[in-house]
Amino acid sequence: MSMDATTTSTASGTPMPTEWRDFFTLTKPRVMTLVIFTAICGVLAAPGSIHPVLGFTAILAISMGAGGSAVLNMWWEADIDAGMKRTMNRPLPGGRMRREDARDFGIFLSAVSVALMGVAIGWLAAALLALAIVYYAVIYTMWLKPRTPQNIVIGGGAGAFPPMIGWIAVTGEVTAMPILLFAIIFFWTPPHFWALALFVQSDYAKVGIPMLPVVAGEKPTRRQIWWYTLGLTPIAIAPWAIGGTSWIYGMTAVTLSALFMWLAWPVGQRMRAEVDTMLPEKKLFKFSIYYLFALFAALVLDRVAAYQGWIA
Template identity: 85%
Template sequence: MASTAPQIAAQMPTEWRDFFALTKPRVMTLVIFTAICGVLAAPGTIHPIIGFTAILAIAMGAGGSAVLNMWWEADIDAGMKRTRSRPLPGGRMRREDARDFGIFLSGVSVVLMGLAVGWLAAALLLGAIIYYAVIYTMWLKPRTPQNIVIGGGAGAFPPLIGWVAVTGEITAMPILLFAIIFFWTPPHFWALALFVQSDYAKVGIPMLPVVAGEKATRRQIMAYTVLLAPIAIAPWWIGGTGWIYGSCAVVLSALFLILAVPVFTRMREETDTMQPEKALFKFSIVYLFVLFAALVADRVAAYQGWPA
């Protein structure tokens, strides 16, 4: 859906910090981290320079798609309290400059990945960019409350691409890493959406709490948390990891479930501070970081010959 609000004109000088902010650096941290974990956990070896180039290309691709997301949604961001200070709604940059910057980053990232690493990894990177910038941002997000479910695939690509950069093939393990992030995204994002739903309602974005209500959202959070647990443990079950990852996956998934229960069983009160929802959202970030760190630790342990 094309933007219908008036164009936001740049009224203040643009700085390099504004271009950097367009890449969503906080989100980029998680993207880069999971991509690095995919590279380090994959069987086989990769030259450090090639490995660094793969991570750089993934970071550029993720940054480029984030810039295109902000370019397309500048009018929406202007109407939301938590996003209205971004460079475009804040009037610090022309929308055309943001669009061109996003296209440049995205294009260079794919070409760099293809030439330096491999064309299968480059094709996956291109797919991730199109998935986020076009399928999710332009098509799904303004049209369906299931936008986060289907769009979650965009954020699930980095470890898959990192793994393929090393091995040159798609196997069960990288698919499971993709699936972990895919099923993690709905409870992570809907927990956030529960306490910022008024922002989405104000700008007409059909997030699940807005169109289906809190009760349905809480049920969905619980359902996806339950589905996530066996998927997170699956790499251990199939023998792709050892006890370090396996034990972390079990403990972390149990904690995730424990924190999801109060979110599922309660309803918001008038003066509610939404502490269970905020706690679940914050833990979900820790969950993914620790789970993927355990994946790398497991690989290091295997390399050192420690007991599996």
């Protein structure tokens, strides 16, 4: 199809031909990277062992569940995405796919992921995966996000499930460690996301999404970023404090959390800044991603070191 034909079809309201890339895009692959990584870390860091095939199956199920909930998120928010600069070219607002197809794809991925987890791994892990999907696709996307500026605080639980599910897939039980892994991501989400929201708040305001910077203003948002960062620190260190890890993870958590606070402090102290001068906010957002990757990588390294007998 020529460029002119594509443009004409879009303008007339007829969806353009859908490619496999569009279905893949609906699963939010960039976000999925972090989800899959933390899930893998949960599997690898858990005590005990799991057959490699079953371990792979658990990660596959978590990935499919996360992808399915992301697809349902995009299906529900297609009209909102069309009004935001950073999301207007996604498959649905871009006219490359029917909304019904996206909805059915999301339901299919979600259902298969839970069934696969239940049959191959266990129904406790499957129940938690189902809860994570509903949490993101329904509780956060359909209920919290359009109604309250605390949407990302409560809704942050959706992204906190993967390492917990990965851990429980190996151990088959809920203990303090997987709960702490959940809590780390839960408390990490607000400062991570609000740092982004500060420099894209005009997009949210335009489509009527009550993100904290839009509803309460920059000053309260900045203060909340600082306080959540401060609260995250002892939680990140807690796995070491309760004896669940060695000094390898502990020192990594202390160092990374100190850097997180160092970067969050100037963001919290600024009263207001123009979008094009928000370098501290952008630095904090970028570092927050590295923070979570490094923290969970340290968790796995700690487990490997203990298994190899490198540490007592």
